Amino acid sequence: MTPLEFRLSSRAKAFKASEIRELLKLIGHRSMISFAGGIPDPALFPVALFQHAWRHVFGGPSIAREALQYSTTEGYLPLRQWLAAHMNTLGVPATPDNILITSGSQQGLDLIGKLLLDPESGVVTASPTYLGALQSFSAYEPCFSSLDAPQLTGPAAPRLVYLVPDFANPDGRTMSKTARHQALDQAKALNAVIVEDAAYSALRYDGEDIPAIASLDARLAGSIESTRTLYCGTFSKTLSPGMRIGWVCGPTALIRKLTLLKQGADLHTATTNQMVMHHVAAACYDAQVARTRVVYKARRDAMLAALARYAPPGLKWTKPEGGMFIWLELPDHIDADLLLPQALRQDIAFVPGAAFHADGSGRNTMRLSFSLCDEAQIEVGIFKLCSLIAKAATARDDVLTFAST
Template sequence: MSSSGFRLSARAKAAKASEIRELLKLVGKPSMISFAGGIPDPSLLGVDLVDAAVREIFSGPASAREALQYSTTEGFAPLRQWIAESMARKGIPAGLDNILITSGSQQGLDLIGRLMLDPGDTVLVSRPTYLGALQCLTAHGARFAQQDAPLAMDGVTPKLIYLIPDFANPSGDTMSERERLAALDRAEALDALVIEDAAYTDLRYEGENIAPIAALDIARCGGIDASRTLYCGTFSKTLSPGMRIGWICGPAALIHKLALLKQGADLHTATFNQRVIHHAAVAGFDTTVARARQTYRTRRDAMLSALERHAPPGVSWTRPDGGLFIWVTLPEGIDAAALLPLAIAQDVAFVPGGAFHADGTGRNTMRLSFSLCDAAQIEIGIYKLCTLIAKATQPRMQVG
């Protein structure tokens, strides 16, 4: 029986497949040069650390049994303590009551959506912004407005402001301290909650660190429990995406409410996974991240250099100080989605930028990830892609 034969909820009927997830099904063949998924290089993940953690956990019957048992909804206390110490180094003093372990930061977004949004509520987002956030918050009935739109919005009062301040997915852009403070000003004026998605913050390989929005917020209000920022962190871009360990850090009253919602969703994040990540983080988080930063910087430089050499006139791109992405803007009238099948036919994949725009714009943009390709692959892939773009800009070959 097809799903159309059942009386589905309005939320289920509105659910759409992720363009990126569907695309990844097409790019698995060995010959494909993939600039598509924002996937960490598996050779840079904490494989040895995880192996040692598993051995340690199963070195004695007591620790093994505990790792295979139910746990508290808030999460494994030693892991939360390690996160609290890490947050403090970022200027965010937090106790265990301020931290909730989630099944990846994506669950964090979902829980915040469930906590804050009623159907029709407005969320301010950047343009472009993370597709997964648009999908998640749409499922909770959100409408979207541009973060820098005028405050007077026909009586609409946004409840949430969603931001990726460091090396954003998809643009690679980083907010300045002035922009972060302005976002807090706006949140206060609107009495809105800020979601700070910090998935890429640890992957800075150029420039000076900028204080997180949560740290600036706490400095203003005097303490985390008086702040209006929920910081969403994750180990997915550093130690392991497959372990699905993330966290939310924020005011204890909100963390308590989020824990109640999580309790109804999955009781708690997998105990075994939390313990493994804790062991791995203690043993070598900084070393693992330092190695990843160096590798990704080399690949970013290779992609920027290839774009400089091969991109036709009228094409522009971002120059990120960290993260995994470069955002390319094509001349007006060029449809990146129409270019995609032509690129895939030549064994090159990317993500069309329209999916990252809540308002349906951005069809002449694309996201390129350099995380999985070495310099030689990047050179070949960018050459092929730019050749297609150049053909598309010719009048008789116009796409879109």
């Protein structure tokens, strides 16, 4: 430890690197079949439209100067207007005043944590849940509890209920309409804010759309201003993650507070990126979503079919109706963290499941992403992975030596 590290805050000392981000550093070579990151396929990005948008933004002196200048913290007004209209199609009666543009929805989670959480404040999540949310909220030193058994009393009484209701990261599950109503009832009883992470909601392949929690909340409350839901959206899974454009939609009073916090963090999201994203979203959002759904549905189907062919006895998995992820539950004695090095040596990558549990449980689980690999890679990768799992399931001593072989 260097001398300056002794001066770190208690929360900074507790920070840990993202297991996914660290893993992605190891899997860049071409032979690797990566089921690890929840990464969109760059071949699907509407590159030509982005090129056209950049030329448009810098096509005249006036608009180019606007793009290169400071902007309002709330975000580029035409983009907020487009997003308000988009939220209305989802049943959320938003105006631009209900929208804050963020640097990806990840910043939205961080700002919400800063807004609502004190040390030992209660945060209720599903288990497992999105690792990035656990990291964002952990910076504010809360106490986590499960959606099934929240801590109801004392300083850890919940202030925030975090949900990924559609095709959740990491397990791909979707909350029923009944479960969404129950979550709203629970949040009302706790007097807590619901954070609805809708990163994957556009990527439905099967089944019928279920209303967003924010939509159900608005219907019951009679107005968006009386709701308790903060909806976090993003373009990262549909148009481009590299542009870092997300948004938070909610009651004006909370959006104004979040705006002040963002102002202190970065003043505003990059003006040029917002203008370009508005141009592209207005031109192709629905068509791009439809195109993406076709490709990812085929890859999901390929992974499910390969699991059905090659999975050894005792292996269980989810069958998501959308999104990017399938969740595997291994036999109880297999530790996915210890299986990972063996898989990497065979050019297969996945994310061990314990990282998605606030209490570190779920060591016999793993997350697989199907978005980046084509069907042929999925076939080979699942065959190799299932072979490793089968070996571990029948030879416990092998599992114990994976970490050192």
